[in-house]
Amino acid sequence: MLLQFQGMMAEYERALIIERSRRGKAFRARSGMVNVLGGAPYGFRHIRRSDVCEARYEIVEDEAQVVREMFRRYSDEQASIGELARWLTGEGIPTRTGKDRWDRAVIRAMLRNPAYVGRAEFLKTGTTDRRPAINRQARLQGRSVSRHHAKFDRPKDEWITIAVPAIINEATFEQAERRLVDNRRFAARNTKEPSLLMGLAACSCCGYAYYRTSTRTAKRKIYYYRCLGSDDYRYPQGRVCDNKPVRADYLDDVVWTHITALLADPALVQNELDRRLTDMRATNPATSERARLERDLTRAAKAIERLVQAYQEDLSPSTSSAPACPICAPNRTASRPPSTRSKKSSSAPNAWSSATASPCETTPF
Ligand SMILES: [Zn+2]
Secondary structure (H helix, E strand, O other): OHHHHHHHHHHHHHHHHHHHHHHHHHHHHHOOOHHHOOOOOOOEEEEOOOOOOOOEEEEOHHHHHHHHHHHHHHHOOOOOHHHHHHHHHHOOOOOOOOOOOOOHHHHHHHHOOHHHHOEEEEOOEEEOOOOOOOOHHHHHOOOOOOOOOOEEEOOHHHOEEEEOOOOOOHHHHHHHHHHHHHHHHHOHHHHOOOOOOOOOOEOOOOOOEEEEEEEEOOOOEEEEEEEHHHOHHHOOOOOOOOOOOEEHHHHHHHHHHHHHHHHOOHHHHHHHHHHHHHHHHHHOHHHHHHHHHHHHHHHHHHHHHHHHHHHHOOOOHHHOOOOOOHHHOHHHHHHOOOOOHHHHHHHHHHHHHOOOOOHHHHOOO
């Protein structure tokens, strides 16, 4: 019981520490302190806090020149993000993590980062209970549920701005921002017809996802699903998978026929639901964590109930000859009949004095 109570207190203290840390970070961010931010983005160096100065971002001049040129090409010359990636890779400029190939997603994130105009933002994202779609690593490890929680973008009015040195001017950044918004609005994918397995199919050879692509013949447009691992241009040593693209209409048809046949059998559907439920219970860490917390909550509620009961009977250690924890003697307090103060004064000291050897005597309570 003592261990359970200590466990309960540890949980409570853990929650307190997390909350204090979150509040402390938000407070430091509002005070303009850079040390709440993660690693500095490309173009900056994070100088740690010392005895003589606070933590700060410092501009790395040769990287800053690359950032300025990237924004100039994107905003003034209307270069595409793919062209920027090819230019940076072609020039042999290493990325922040030392890679020699620039990913388009990295460049897109850089073009959206307001730190380059002197506004590093804190609390841009938050986490949800939802699990994101699994990635290649999870597929190769045979997992069906992601280990991480999905993130969401917080509204801009919740962001906390921290001033850092600017690398580019506001006008260039706004121009780039407008182009990114337009790209999203007029993206070709917004006008495409959806197909059944978009975002669902993955390659069993290499674990990469299949994306949909198309070719146009004289008569019509034909859609294909293609393995991400089979594209030469994505990898330094060329393709990592030899799987051929597959016609989208053929594959959709095969899968759809199979699914409708399966759905026609209710027993099969029930079995599958049961299997998935068992899998989720076993693999989802949130479920087991919740079960553990519920158990702790029940234990804590019972402990509180016993405490209240003990105090109601006025059995506080200060009035007894031998101080002890009422939680450690649940049976003694539970088995004792309800008594008045005068009755208890004769029986209680004996009951508590038997607990002098209780380990609770050393516990601050
Ligand atoms: Zn593949």
